[in-house]
Amino acid sequence: MNDYLSMFLETLFGFTALFFLTKILGKTQINQLTPFDFISALILGELVGNALFDKEAGIGKIAFAIVLWGVLLYLTEISTQKWKRTRVFMEGSPDIVIYKGKLIRDTMKKSKLDINQLQHLLREKDVFSIQEVEYAILETNGKVSVLKKAASQTPTKQDLKVASQEVHLATTLINDGEILYDNLQEKNLTEEWLLEQLHDQGYIRPAEVFYAEYIRDKQLFLLPFTNRNHSKFE
Numbered sequence: 001m002n003d004y005l006s007m008f009l010e011t012l013f014g015f016t017a018l019f020f021l022t023k024i025l026g027k028t029q030i031n032q033l034t035p036f037d038f039i040s041a042l043i044l045g046e047l048v049g050n051a052l053f054d055k056e057a058g059i060g061k062i063a064f065a066i067v068l069w070g071v072l073l074y075l076t077e078i079s080t081q082k083w084k085r086t087r088v089f090m091e092g093s094p095d096i097v098i099y100k101g102k103l104i105r106d107t108m109k110k111s112k113l114d115i116n117q118l119q120h121l122l123r124e125k126d127v128f129s130i131q132e133v134e135y136a137i138l139e140t141n142g143k144v145s146v147l148k149k150a151a152s153q154t155p156t157k158q159d160l161k162v163a164s165q166e167v168h169l170a171t172t173l174i175n176d177g178e179i180l181y182d183n184l185q186e187k188n189l190t191e192e193w194l195l196e197q198l199h200d201q202g203y204i205r206p207a208e209v210f211y212a213e214y215i216r217d218k219q220l221f222l223l224p225f226t227n228r229n230h231s232k233f234e
Helices: 002-025 035-053 059-082 085-091 105-110 115-123 181-186 191-200
Strands: 095-099 133-138 144-148 171-175 209-214 221-224
Touching: 095 105, 115 133, 115 144, 171 181, 181 191, 191 209
Parallel strands: none
Antiparallel strands: 095 133, 133 144, 171 209, 209 221
């Protein structure tokens, strides 16, 4: 019984320690893996290695550790789905590293991202000069999403002899039926304005909307939770 209790405590410690390790390493160290994919790969590899090469580790103990680890991952996924506030803490959130053509040094420092790494990530998006970038977002998997300046988009405005237009970044205003007030405030929008936009498109409450995206000078883009026109398969 003491052996299982010891394994339980050690697994919990490993789960917590490796989670915080991924936070310390930063997003670019994980590359394409999400933090929990990275943790799972390490732990499961270690468990399988113990099962194969550690003569003192019996099948029962290894199975117990694997099941316990699986339960922890399952509970983590459930918590991020059920409680939205845990998503940012557990999974991280995208960070803007280039805003209106300017590098955000504080964000780069927080994400352990230097200029050479950023240039490498941009080249993967076929961007060979920071001057071409209007917005760049460091995603939770360590990749960079890029929105080029209008003059550098394909086909370019210069090639088409069309006057360049200002580029606007899309902003999420509703997620899972909940208003993101910080984003509203950032765009100098009010809740009353948002509700009016919902009513204009036939929605009564934000709880009816799964996702709402705002781009300046465009109609608010809405996705409902379900197709309200079809309650069953036809």
